[in-house]
Amino acid sequence: MKAAVPAALITAPGSGQGKSMVTAALARLHRNAGRKVHVFKHGPDYLDPMVLEVASGQPVYQLHPWMTGEAECRWRLAEAAQDADLVLVEGSMGLFDGDPSSADLAKLMGIPALPVIDARGMAQTFGAVALGLASFDPGLPVRQVIANRIGSSRHGDMLRQSLPQGIDLLGAIPRNEAMNIPDRHLGLVQAGELGDLDQRLDAAAEVLAEAGLAGLPLPVTLEAEAPEAPPRSLQGMRIAIARDAAFSFIYRANLDLLRAMGAELSFFSPLADNALPDTDALWLPGGYPELHGAALAGNSGMLAAIRAHHAGGKPLLAECGGLMACCETLVDKSGDSHRLLGLMPGRAEMAGKLQALGLQSLSMAQGELRGHTYHHSRLDTDWVPFARTRKLAGTEAEPVFCHNGLVASYFHGYFPSAPELVADIFRGQAIRPLNDQEPDHA
Template sequence: MLRPEQNDTFDQQIDEPTKQGGAVLCPALFISAIASGQGKTTITAGLARYHRNQGRKVRVFKTGPDYLDPLILEQAAGSPAEQLDLWMVGKKRCRHYLYEAAKDADLILIEGVMGLYDGDPSGADLAEYFGIPVAAIISAPTMAQTVGAIALGLTQYRPSLPFAGIIANTLGSDRHAELVRESMPDSIPVLGCLKKQDQLTLPQRHLGLVRPHELEDYDEKLDQIADILATAGLDTLPEPVAFHDEIEETLKVNTTQHVKSLAGVKIAIARDEAFSFIYPANLRLLERLGAELHFFSPCADEQLPEVDSLWLPGGYPELHLEKISQNLSMRESIKAFYLQGHKILAECGGMLYAQQSIVTLDNQDWPMAGLIPGIGVMRTKGGCQGMQSAALPEGELRGHAHHRSKSEETLPAITFGKRIKHPAPGEPVVRSKGLTASYLHFYFPSNQAATIRLFHPDEVLAS
């Protein structure tokens, strides 16, 4: 990693991205780990906040499907957090996002998902494809010299992977840090050693981290984390990476072919404390296609806005059951909208809201909108997780599933999600009148034509 005094062209690289042969140079780092729960989000957010506090413009990305971590990264960096995934988003679109960020940013940080080599494609695949050096976090509260062996394995498992170094986390003492540093091969830098401390822990709940707007002191906590990382030596900028644009003709055609095809279509989108799992790329696509987006709150509003179609995204309805269940006027408004045959897309928590009721872990039964049969039963274990595509009659859409509930006594599926590799059927997709419902969270840019058909009132849905 580079300190200002180590590079004569540092200021030029930071203040004004340098173009070389169509490329844009920007410091970048891919932050991964040996597994989940190692501190990736905390450290990525802390680095983003530190460099932001130094006056730098930071762009942050999250590998894979995730709605919670990007909110924290966005809060830390003060700029939007985008999804990067070679399968769901696609290589060309990922490359374009990075290129556009590099033109404008002083630093790009990418948070990985799970362990460095987990998944297909993995975080390592993404980092290697774009030539972004990896900082691997190893949480080591109960090991010392073994950290060096693990680090060596991470680097030698795929020698072609650019490697910035190791961040040792949750250490017990200064002596513990010394042992870790002594164990490291000369070829692997130790970027920083972090002691275990409460200030380096972000609050969590059953599906992930708590959203920043739910805590008043979140910015103060991010500043504390930034200071801790700087004290531990994680205050330097990574080396510049050359980013190229790869919006080739196929992607340009896909972008322009359907321009304004949703012009004049008014889409109501549930967005409040109970329903918030929305990819920013989905909203941008709908707007680019000409749709008018009207946000509303199933918790607080009495009626749907005057619209043509409705999107009920996922979120945390189970945490706000009293509000959404007792808002009878909104439930009746949505039920009337459904009975009129309008297009509705209900995803995960939105699907549970569209069913008859949700049953909590303590066996309380809360009535929902009742558009279709089905009971959402909360449970302590996860459901059908991971990346999946769904071959809808409108076309194949890619997305993911992540939930801790199950849907019982609902309609027969018109299709099932298809996992990337596993042969077992994925999430069921059900359909009634104009409603399409599933646990799947769809990534709309993966198929613009299918997205148009799902929301355009003149498109007839097949079942």
């Protein structure tokens, strides 16, 4: 498949420059103009895509040359180009931060990088920052930049005049409350927690229109071959997935893969429901269980249902927040303790700072499951890990626990990277270490 479509990668010199809201506001601006906008997110982030989906009205997928693979990056963009009027990719961190960085993705895809630069407290130095971004990697020219959070039209004029030849100011966005979304320790708050998100996005889109950002970027030709269909390894399997305000960190690509492998998916709320759907396997994904400890602990019907599922030896995958819920006790930020599932001994306790961050993978005989870790809690358990992830970057590797059908870890997996391994987890089949040695069991 091959098509040309206006496209840009929205990036920044670093985190906190406002690129997430600028990307969302651009998506809403062009959607409101009657265009079909497809947005993607570089890296493993869960929260920005929630807002970007509301902004664009279209599904948002992750792109990361290591985690999702280069071929999938090409395919998803080329597929989007078939019917899109605009393709936007939100970068992560700073333009050249990480390996692979947002710059690496832009070069791989042939998409121009469009930096958003927070101009507060800057005048002529704005031009120096833009020049640095444009000249750091000759393989990634930067032709345009966006000034964010300017103080006045005069300030915008100063910024425009500071730019060297060959770099244009696409737009200058004034400081405006419409360009702000509340955040939390993992990033933006979840889109579902903002009852007025649509109104916020419409207001932000108006701010961008007035700042001169209503035009489309230049077209880019995107080309790729469609991937082969995965094996129907989960044909006839019923998988129930927790999805509510406490458990929401779910890659769309993971759901797509499970369905493509033949699974029948259903969703339930550990906060609101008191029973499980009829199911063969459970998935408790990451999220914010620490914000809902009392409600989770008070839902005795749901706790009993999940305990019965586990007691029957049925498969259960618990990722990060799901792992926390599987502990005997969860201690929240206020120091309050909540008795939860008790499927594994010990407790998860919120810490005062970030405990783990980075890209990681779990290598088993069935494949290498790639993903990441990011959490502010720590685990105290006497279980011995079945295996440990391998870190690509960031903090220490994460333990993986296996017991009576339960697979639990702080590690978040990107399922399409290892379909066979994922299928065996949900079928309750033994996952085997690469070296074929008998692992330690809890």
